[in-house]
Amino acid sequence: MILGLVSLCAPLGDTCLSRGMTTLPPITLAHPFSLIAAVFTPWIALGIAMLFGFFASYLTALSWADLTYVLPATAFGNVIVALFARFFLHEAVSWQRWFGVVLITVGVGFVAQGPSFTERPTPAALVEGEPQAEEQLL
Amino acid sequence: MTLLLPVLTERFWTAAGMIAAIILCSSTGEVLTAAAMKSIGDLDEIRAHSGMKGAIRAVITCPLFFAGVSFLALAFFSLLFALNHLNLSLVAPASASLTLVTNAIGGKIFLKENVDHRRWTAAVLVCIGVYFLAH
Numbered sequence: 001m002i003l004g005l006v007s008l009c010a011p012l013g014d015t016c017l018s019r020g021m022t023t024l025p026p027i028t029l030a031h032p033f034s035l036i037a038a039v040f041t042p043w044i045a046l047g048i049a050m051l052f053g054f055f056a057s058y059l060t061a062l063s064w065a066d067l068t069y070v071l072p073a074t075a076f077g078n079v080i081v082a083l084f085a086r087f088f089l090h091e092a093v094s095w096q097r098w099f100g101v102v103l104i105t106v107g108v109g110f111v112a113q114g115p116s117f118t119e120r121p122t123p124a125a126l127v128e129g130e131p132q133a134e135e136q137l138l
Numbered sequence: 139m140t141l142l143l144p145v146l147t148e149r150f151w152t153a154a155g156m157i158a159a160i161i162l163c164s165s166t167g168e169v170l171t172a173a174a175m176k177s178i179g180d181l182d183e184i185r186a187h188s189g190m191k192g193a194i195r196a197v198i199t200c201p202l203f204f205a206g207v208s209f210l211a212l213a214f215f216s217l218l219f220a221l222n223h224l225n226l227s228l229v230a231p232a233s234a235s236l237t238l239v240t241n242a243i244g245g246k247i248f249l250k251e252n253v254d255h256r257r258w259t260a261a262v263l264v265c266i267g268v269y270f271l272a273h
Contacts, residue, residue, distance in 0.1 A: 059197065060182065062175035067168060068245040068253050071238055072260040078271050096270045103267030111260035118252040 002061045003070070007077035009054035015081075016047030065116040072111045079104050153228070156220040160233040163216055165240040167209030169248050174202035176249070235265040 020043030024034075038044050061070045079101050085091040178184070178196050185193040197203055220229045242261040245251040 059171070059175055062172045063178060063181040066245060066251045067172035067249060068242050068251050068257045068261070070172075071168070071241055072257070072264045075238070075264045075268060078268060082271060100267040100270030103263045103270065107260040107263030107267060110256050110263065114254065114256045115252075118250070 002057050003073050003076075005057040006054055006061060006070070006074045007080060009050045009057060010074070011077045011081040011084075013047045013050030013054055016043050016050055020044035020047060066118055069111055069114070069116045072107055075104055076108050153224055156216070156224060157229060157232050157236070160213055160216045160220060160229070161236050161240055163209050163213035164233070164237050165244050167206050167211075167213055168237075168241050169206075169244040170202055170209060171206030172245070172249055174200045174206055177202060231269045231271075235268040238265045238268070 020041055021038070023043065024038055024041070039048065058070070058074070061074075082093055082097055082101050086093045174197075175181070178200055181193050181196075184196050188196075217229065217233065220233075238261050242253055242258065246253040
């Protein structure tokens with residue numbers, strides 16, 4: 001569920017930011033404070049809330065799973081965006097993108113089959129002389 | 139033609155340098171953040187024991203977390219800088235896909251994660267997949 005939230009919140013947040021920024025007039029370096037005003041527009045605020053949700057779920061996932069497990073699994077968000085674009089927004093999705101979707105899905109399937117966390121032997125287990133624990137450490 | 143070659147080469151190395159800066163900052167940030175979260179422990183357990191405030195306190199009092207976030211912020215500004223000079227269609231897929239591979243290397247070397255053949259295959263497949271998806 002946490003990985004699902006990470007996958008959903010990041011692309012949805014980016015979409016909200018993109019939609020919000022395209023509706024605003026061009027922002028130049030001469031008026032940098034207009035960026036602060038942009039934060040309080042509904043789409044940008046919603047995008048920031050989504051990205052905040054993404055970061056909170058991402059940190060939670062990293063607290064119980066390996067980085068090399070979380071990152072490929074969360075790349076599934078790209079697949080969600082492609083499916084969303086094709087079936088909800090009725091956009092044309094090229095064969096290259098479908099090929100990318102298939103590769104990511106297969107990659108996520110690979111990583112999801114394995115353990116999410118690298119088990120490390122505790123010092124107490126080593127003191128007791130558990131041979132398996134020593135083998136794992138080596 | 140011979141006059142154009144050095145210009146093309148310089149452009150190539152400039153683009154490679156900008157993308158490398160994004161990948162380096164991003165991977166360092168991800169590895170440091172992951173190390174911070176591992177040192178803190180399972181956030182769900184901390185939240186069940188000490189509540190949401192306890193979980194937030196555990197995260198914001200960890201120096202590694204701030205080091206990680208600083209590098210992620212650097213990666214964000216490197217991305218903005220690169221987007222000012224290069225096309226989005228080059229920067230986004232190149233940085234997103236290559237970061238997956240560098241994170242796998244960083245996870246194995248610095249976090250001592252068990253990156254077996256399954257995870258390497260997943261990283262490479264997702265890397266190529268992100269590249270195709272961005273085109």
